[in-house]
Structure formats: structure tokens, C-alpha cells
Amino acid sequence: MDEKLERAKERAWREVAAIDAAHAAAELDDAGWHAAMAALVVPAYLAAPTAEGGSGHSGTAEDWEYSRGIVAAGIAGETFLDVGCANGLLMESVHRWTGSEPFGLELSPELAGLARRRNPQWADRIFVGNALGWEPPRRFDTVRTGLEYVPGQQRRALVTHLLERIVTPGGRLVIGKFNEQVERRSLEEEVASWGFRVAGRAERPQRGEPRIAYRAFWIARVQSS
Numbered sequence: 361m362d363e364k365l366e367r368a369k370e371r372a373w374r375e376v377a378a379i380d381a382a383h384a385a386a387e388l389d390d391a392g393w394h395a396a397m398a399a400l401v402v403p404a405y406l407a408a409p410t411a412e413g414g415s416g417h418s419g420t421a422e423d424w425e426y427s428r429g430i431v432a433a434g435i436a437g438e439t440f441l442d443v444g445c446a447n448g449l450l451m452e453s454v455h456r457w458t459g460s461e462p463f464g465l466e467l468s469p470e471l472a473g474l475a476r477r478r479n480p481q482w483a484d485r486i487f488v489g490n491a492l493g494w495e496p497p498r499r500f501d502t503v504r505t506g507l508e509y510v511p512g513q514q515r516r517a518l519v520t521h522l523l524e525r526i527v528t529p530g531g532r533l534v535i536g537k538f539n540e541q542v543e544r545r546s547l548e549e550e551v552a553s554w555g556f557r558v559a560g561r562a563e564r565p566q567r568g569e570p571r572i573a574y575r576a577f578w579i580a581r582v583q584s585s
């Protein structure tokens with residue numbers, strides 16, 4: 361295994377792999393998996409000295425614009441839901457980039473509280489809940505998520521749930537941004553193998569590690585479904 365490459369894809373990859381292995385071995389149930397993942401990220405996000413750090417980004421504000429900026433290409437319609445909104449910075453950025461009206465969903469009540477304090481004008485648009493199974497008070501034209509927010513065998517169910525219950529008919533589900541080795545669109549291929557048609561994508565090379573790309577892709581929800 362190329363550790364530099366693994367780190368470039370996911371900084372906490374070793375810890376995440378251990379949590380996934382414990383879940384696969386039934387040493388952790390679903391609640392235990394979410395609690396272990398939250399223990400890994402939430403204290404670090406809450407203690408981060410920068411706004412970017414409070415959303416899990418270790419680089420500069422300029423790096424944030426470069427890497428997270430690809431999400432803007434996937435935004436359509438008036439309303440945007442950021443699943444896993446952390447401290448709300450991506451909500452703010454997407455609003456600035458596209459003018460869309462942002463909403464957020466966050467598993468951690470502490471992070472949702474931080475997002476509300478940073479954006480009191482949107483306090484009633486920031487919800488606490490687990491994306492898998494969450495029943496929204498309304499639908500959203502664009503919903504963004506990461507598939508790493510649920511255990512591996514629940515990722516297909518997450519995509520189905522978000523598309524069927526949370527995206528507006530005619531809207532879209534954006535997956536990303538994630539980091540991937542450039543030569544293969546592995547995540548897109550996996551999602552396509554579940555029967556979803558990828559409608560568009562955006563990507564940029566990672567600066568400093570050109571073997572890795574920042575990627576996002578999206579799936580359209582058909583009008584009639």
C-alpha cells in the first residue's frame with residue numbers, strides 16, 4: 361500500500377479502515393460505527409482554529425476554494441441541502457458561488473449548533489439527523505452528500521433514500537467532493553453498477569499530488585418518480 365497516496369485520499373484513512381473492519385466483524389453496530397466516526401472528526405472540527413478546519417479541510421482558504429469549488433458545477437435550482445454540513449462553511453460557499461438558498465443536515469448536534477451560530481440567519485434551516493432515514497420537512501433542488509457518511513454496505517441505500525425522499529423531482533444528488541486516483545473513476549463506476557445513471561461530473565487535479573483528483577458527480581432525479 362502506498363501510504364502517501366492513501367493519506368492524500370483520506371487523511372484519517374488508517375483509523376477509518378479500523379472502524380470499518382470492526383463494523384464488518386460485527387464488533388460495532390451501526391450506532392457504534394457512527395459514534396466512532398464522530399469521535400474521530402467532531403472534536404477536531406470543533407477545536408479547529410480556521411473556518412475551513414471546522415469543515416474538515418486542512419488547507420488554506422484558497423485551497424478550500426480550489427478543492428470544494430468543484431461542487432459549484434453540480435448545483436442546479438434554487439435550494440441546496442448540504443448533507444453533513446459541519447460548521448456550515450460549504451453552505452456559505454455554495455450560496456456565494458451560485459446564489460442558491462442553502463440548508464444543512466448534520467449528525468452532530470454540537471456541529472449543527474456551531475453552524476447555526478456562524479449563520480444565525482439560517483438557524484432554522486440547519487437540521488440534526490442521520491442522512492440515512494432522515495425525513496425532511498421539505499425537498500431540495502440539489503442535495504450534496506458524501507458516501508463515506510454511512511457504512512459501506514449502506515451506501516446504495518443512502519443514494520436511494522436521498523434521491524427518493526429528499527431531492528425534488530427534477531432535481532439532483534451531488535456526490536463529492538472526494539479524492540480519487542486519477543486513472544479510474546472507481547466511485548462513479550460503483551454507483552453506476554447499482555443502477556444509477558451519472559448525469560454529470562466535475563474534477564480538478566490535487567495540487568502537490570497529481571496522481572489524485574478532486575472529484576464530484578451527480579445523478580438526476582427524474583420528474584415523474
Ligand SMILES: C[S@@+](CC[C@H](N)C(=O)[O-])C[C@H]1O[C@@H](n2cnc3c(N)ncnc32)[C@H](O)[C@@H]1O
Nearest residue numbers: 415416444445446450466467468489490491509
Ligand atoms: C468532512 S465534513 C463535510 C463538511 C462540508 N459539507 C464539506 O463538504 O466540506 C462531514 C460532516 O458530515 C457529518 N456526517 C457524517 N455522517 C453523517 C450522517 N450519516 N448524516 C449526517 N451528517 C453526517 C459529520 O459529522 C461531518 O460534520
